[in-house]
Amino acid sequence: MFLQQLVNGLTLGSVYALIALGYTMVYGILELINFAHGEIYMLGAYLSIILLGFFTAIGLTSYSLYLSLALTLLITVIFCSSYGFTIEKIAYKPLRNAPRLSPLISAIGVSIFLQNYVMLTQGATDKVFPSLFGGAGFTFLSTRITYVQASIILVSACMMLLLHAFIRKTKTGKAMRAVAQDKVMASLLGINIDTIISVTFIIGSGLAAVAGLMVAMYYGLVNYFIGYSAGIKAFTAAVLGGIGSIPGAMLGGILLGLIESLGASYISSEYKDAYAFIILIIILLVKPEGLLGKHLEEKI
Amino acid sequence: MNALISLLRSPLLRPLIISLWLALLLLPFKGIRAAGVLFITMSAAIPAFKFLSGHLSPLLKNIHSSVENIRRYLPADSRFLFLLLVPAAALPFAAQGYIIDVTIISGIYIILALGLNVVVGFTGLLNLGFVAYYAIGAYSFALLNTKLGMGFWSAMPLSTLITVIAGFLFAVPAVRLKGDYLALVTLGFGEIVRITLNNWDSFTKGPNGISGITPPYFFNIALTTLSGYYYLVMFFVVIAIILMRRIHASKIGRAWTAIREDEIATAAMGINNTLYKLYSVAFGAFWAGLAGSLFAAKMRFISPESFTFMESVLILSMVIVGGLGSIAGVILGAVILVLLPEVLREVQLYRMLALGAGLVLLMIFRPQGLFGGKSVSAGS
Numbered sequence: 001m002f003l004q005q006l007v008n009g010l011t012l013g014s015v016y017a018l019i020a021l022g023y024t025m026v027y028g029i030l031e032l033i034n035f036a037h038g039e040i041y042m043l044g045a046y047l048s049i050i051l052l053g054f055f056t057a058i059g060l061t062s063y064s065l066y067l068s069l070a071l072t073l074l075i076t077v078i079f080c081s082s083y084g085f086t087i088e089k090i091a092y093k094p095l096r097n098a099p100r101l102s103p104l105i106s107a108i109g110v111s112i113f114l115q116n117y118v119m120l121t122q123g124a125t126d127k128v129f130p131s132l133f134g135g136a137g138f139t140f141l142s143t144r145i146t147y148v149q150a151s152i153i154l155v156s157a158c159m160m161l162l163l164h165a166f167i168r169k170t171k172t173g174k175a176m177r178a179v180a181q182d183k184v185m186a187s188l189l190g191i192n193i194d195t196i197i198s199v200t201f202i203i204g205s206g207l208a209a210v211a212g213l214m215v216a217m218y219y220g221l222v223n224y225f226i227g228y229s230a231g232i233k234a235f236t237a238a239v240l241g242g243i244g245s246i247p248g249a250m251l252g253g254i255l256l257g258l259i260e261s262l263g264a265s266y267i268s269s270e271y272k273d274a275y276a277f278i279i280l281i282i283i284l285l286v287k288p289e290g291l292l293g294k295h296l297e298e299k300i
Numbered sequence: 301m302n303a304l305i306s307l308l309r310s311p312l313l314r315p316l317i318i319s320l321w322l323a324l325l326l327l328p329f330k331g332i333r334a335a336g337v338l339f340i341t342m343s344a345a346i347p348a349f350k351f352l353s354g355h356l357s358p359l360l361k362n363i364h365s366s367v368e369n370i371r372r373y374l375p376a377d378s379r380f381l382f383l384l385l386v387p388a389a390a391l392p393f394a395a396q397g398y399i400i401d402v403t404i405i406s407g408i409y410i411i412l413a414l415g416l417n418v419v420v421g422f423t424g425l426l427n428l429g430f431v432a433y434y435a436i437g438a439y440s441f442a443l444l445n446t447k448l449g450m451g452f453w454s455a456m457p458l459s460t461l462i463t464v465i466a467g468f469l470f471a472v473p474a475v476r477l478k479g480d481y482l483a484l485v486t487l488g489f490g491e492i493v494r495i496t497l498n499n500w501d502s503f504t505k506g507p508n509g510i511s512g513i514t515p516p517y518f519f520n521i522a523l524t525t526l527s528g529y530y531y532l533v534m535f536f537v538v539i540a541i542i543l544m545r546r547i548h549a550s551k552i553g554r555a556w557t558a559i560r561e562d563e564i565a566t567a568a569m570g571i572n573n574t575l576y577k578l579y580s581v582a583f584g585a586f587w588a589g590l591a592g593s594l595f596a597a598k599m600r601f602i603s604p605e606s607f608t609f610m611e612s613v614l615i616l617s618m619v620i621v622g623g624l625g626s627i628a629g630v631i632l633g634a635v636i637l638v639l640l641p642e643v644l645r646e647v648q649l650y651r652m653l654a655l656g657a658g659l660v661l662l663m664i665f666r667p668q669g670l671f672g673g674k675s676v677s678a679g680s
Contacts, residue, residue, distance in 0.1 A: 083325060095667075112659070285476070
């Protein structure tokens with residue numbers, strides 16, 4: 001029972017972690033709570049269902065299931081990254097130097113827009129992701145792990161390692177860290193701030209797209225409002241780990257998934273959705289810099 | 301390569317590329333035909349808009365300056381609002397029930413928006429969970445009324461008091477936070493209240509909501525008619541406007557403005573920031589509690605569905621559309637956002653889409669709101 005909940009929590013947590021990375025990267029660079037990020041994840045879930053339906057219709061799925069899944073993943077990521085890129089250009093870039101409230105309201109506006117955009121184009125009813133693997137899986141230490149769960153955990157881990165390597169080893173990654181530390185200084189050193197911000201949105205949205213596809217596969221059902229609660233929970237995860245810190249977002253996501261899953265089975269499942277908010281409030285009041293974040297003194 | 305980039309950036313191709321890009325983004329959601337329509341309309345609309353905006357700029361300037369003129373007279377002295385009292389008092393004699401009904405709803409939202417304006421506009425504390433206070437007001441009124449049989453005039457003050465206490469208790473730890481963090485904590489509070497109302501079946505009847513709330517009485521007359529209820533709401537709207545004006549000009553109101561503009565300088569002036577922030581939250585919660593009671597008494601049925609995050613966003617939009625900190629602007633914002641969906645019934649499906657896009661456009665082109673004065677640096 002405990003191990004089973006641990007696996008469920010780990011699955012959920014890796015999804016939260018993937019979404020939380022997008023929040024934490026954007027917050028690290030723009031100090032903006034990107035409210036629309038949860039909607040990107042929702043778009044990813046929808047796109048994967050639409051694309052898989054398309055590939056099934058043209059017969060690719062019956063030819064090779066794995067090829068069509070891989071193509072779905074690739075195209076979903078490309079589309080979501082484009083959405084993230086476009087949203088930044090339209091809704092956030094003109095507000096770069098506005099008071100803090102303006103981009104936040106703009107982000108809420110984008111979030112409302114995207115929710116209703118999907119509702120109007122795809123309908124308000126649940127969309128079903130075809131059950132590809134059924135409940136197939138394996139048993140390990142008397143714990144049932146489905147292949148979908150295993151692949152969610154594996155894919156998320158790979159994504160996080162890749163991102164970590166990208167941020168640490170490449171030149172662009174180095175530039176991203178520099179921009180997060182000091183925008184003015186970075187631009188003086190010849191870093192194109194706009195490009196780096198675009199890259200941040202593209203990577204974050206791509207990760208959210210992967211999360212969207214995997215959640216659609218895991219639960220089998222998606223709706224146009226899944227982005228809001230997943231977004232808030234992922235943001236909680238980012239705050240829990242320390243906003244702006246990439247390992248923090250990973251740790252926070254997995255912790256939050258475990259807390260939710262264990263809390264639902266041992267405390268109360270009715271209040272499952274409230275745990276994230278309670279943790280958010282406690283963390284912000286007790287340790288606002290998060291578990292792995294750095295404490296910043298307020299500048300006068 | 302450079303030639304290619306400059307070709308892509310040429311004024312002829314740029315609209316085409318933007319339209320193609322947006323059409324491609326629409327493609328998987330709406331199919332090839334809608335994407336084609338979007339591409340053609342956009343690639344025609346962008347150059348047309350550019351062409352027109354060159355020719356229309358004198359007209360736009362005229363519109364802009366007339367809005368500026370209206371604005372200049374509006375917030376300078378919101379006493380002019382009392383000129384509206386006579387038509388407002390005459391409305392139930394002239395209008396149909398439907399119009400009175402919409403006006404009552406606007407009145408309740410005006411009170412809510414004015415209450416939120418105290419916190420966000422006057423004091424600069426961003427609140428994304430204002431609906432929590434509204435919900436607490438409505439639910440405590442409904443419970444006092446249905447379980448203890450209290451009438452409107454005893455349940456309303458008590459439920460408002462409960463809301464103020466709840467707001468105060470929550471604010472004591474929360475006001476230490478700043479900006480975005482404060483916004484998130486309030487959002488979390490709003491969600492926790494809603495989830496609790498939804499799940500505490502034995503006390504709040506969960507998602508079924510509470511029904512059978514009795515109508516308010518005025519002496520011995522039950523205010524079941526729309527016009528009776530209309531006067532009740534308008535009475536509180538007038539009280540709210542008077543008190544808002546008074547408190548904004550008082551020592552407390554000036555301390556709030558100072559906190560909004562610069563917290564450190566305010567503290568250096570010997571003002572207890574935390575205390576005044578608590579006053580602000582409590583005063584805002586007071587109006588939310590009152591509006592909640594009025595809402596419960598009007599609908600005579602409440603359920604958690606009325607108190608979602610979208611409701612918080614809607615109230616915040618009223619404050620922002622009208623103009624942060626401006627009493628007349630906030631009232632106009634509330635009226636606009638209640639009336640628009642009623643006027644545009646045919647396109648009601650698109651109203652939330654339009655609200656989202658409208659918020660983005662407003663932030664880009666007029667961040668101080670339609671009737672706001674100078675920009676307010678809330679949440680900095």
